[in-house]
Amino acid sequence: MSTPQWHRRHLLSLADLEPWEYEIILQTSASFAEVLSRPTPKVPTLQGRVVAMLFFEASTRTRNSFELAAKRLSADTLNFSPGTSALNKGETILDTAKTLLAMNTNLLVIRHQYSGVPQQIAQECDRLGTGAGVINAGDGQHEHPTQALLDLFTLCSHHPARPPSLTALQGCKIAIVGDILHSRVARSNIYSLRAAGATVHLAGPPTLVPRAWQELGVAIHWELAPALKDAHFVMALRLQKERMHQHFLPSLREYHREYGLTRERLSLCQPGVKLLHPGPANRGVELTSDIIDDPELSLVSQQVSNGVAVRMAVLYLLSTAKIKG
Numbered sequence: 001m002s003t004p005q006w007h008r009r010h011l012l013s014l015a016d017l018e019p020w021e022y023e024i025i026l027q028t029s030a031s032f033a034e035v036l037s038r039p040t041p042k043v044p045t046l047q048g049r050v051v052a053m054l055f056f057e058a059s060t061r062t063r064n065s066f067e068l069a070a071k072r073l074s075a076d077t078l079n080f081s082p083g084t085s086a087l088n089k090g091e092t093i094l095d096t097a098k099t100l101l102a103m104n105t106n107l108l109v110i111r112h113q114y115s116g117v118p119q120q121i122a123q124e125c126d127r128l129g130t131g132a133g134v135i136n137a138g139d140g141q142h143e144h145p146t147q148a149l150l151d152l153f154t155l156c157s158h159h160p161a162r163p164p165s166l167t168a169l170q171g172c173k174i175a176i177v178g179d180i181l182h183s184r185v186a187r188s189n190i191y192s193l194r195a196a197g198a199t200v201h202l203a204g205p206p207t208l209v210p211r212a213w214q215e216l217g218v219a220i221h222w223e224l225a226p227a228l229k230d231a232h233f234v235m236a237l238r239l240q241k242e243r244m245h246q247h248f249l250p251s252l253r254e255y256h257r258e259y260g261l262t263r264e265r266l267s268l269c270q271p272g273v274k275l276l277h278p279g280p281a282n283r284g285v286e287l288t289s290d291i292i293d294d295p296e297l298s299l300v301s302q303q304v305s306n307g308v309a310v311r312m313a314v315l316y317l318l319s320t321a322k323i324k325g
Helices: 019-036 061-072 093-102 117-128 145-156 184-195 211-216 224-228 252-259 300-319
Strands: 050-055 076-080 107-112 133-139 173-177 199-203 219-221 233-236 274-276
Touching: 019 061, 019 145, 019 184, 019 300, 050 061, 050 093, 061 076, 061 107, 061 133, 061 145, 061 300, 076 093, 093 107, 093 117, 107 117, 107 300, 117 133, 133 145, 133 300, 145 184, 145 274, 145 300, 173 184, 173 224, 184 199, 184 211, 199 224, 211 219, 219 224, 274 300
Parallel strands: 050 076, 050 107, 107 133, 173 199, 173 233, 199 219, 233 274
Antiparallel strands: none
């Protein structure tokens, strides 16, 4: 049987990714991780291609990771800043995207505070027949596909003696703790982790972990202990106070008392449990500093490092996609 070929021009959501597509991403990411370990961590793979970064929302990790990934592939990059752009003169987001496309941009990496903006721009790219690809770098409370992919790669690479594969997570229990309601990371992670055969448990206060999330095939806990019990991996999520326009929590101190991750609480998990956090972390709120800084427990630094390799893989795959039709 022939190996399936990557055919997507856009990466907007993980909801409909097939297991074989995850495997291609994992294998390609592993190849680029090897490139990054070389004395000269750069390849000419996307030389002559243009990658535009359209970040309408503040970002440090994602934006820098994508920019470094593009440069490691020898692509040219365009950085868009809303505060100094023609948007201040009344230009629409679609017109901004069209302007960049007219400069022969090949890939648009888009973050926006409203859900659906990357999808709209991707539809316009297709309507215009530009051949350009769009990557969702986080849209509203919808999804953050590449964050979930780098989390998946980090988890599947936990045993370095084996090549990363979805089979590494088959039957694992993974707890996601924190602000689920406002999290685009949680949704994308649920799609990828369930595709890998893991069981996903969400935990947090009822105001931040709505029962409706059960529709995604996960277990809901409003107490921390049941979610942590026998978990193989635990992911803490940031309290997104900038998105909380209602009174969701009595106080940050109360949240930490009930749901904050500590070394003692992680003792409920499987021996050798590992901790993840997409960042930035509110130390002393979602988790204590001693566990996030513990190299025997925390995979946070690996997440950041792996983000460059995974985003290199995504840029490469979308650029070389064999489009069906």
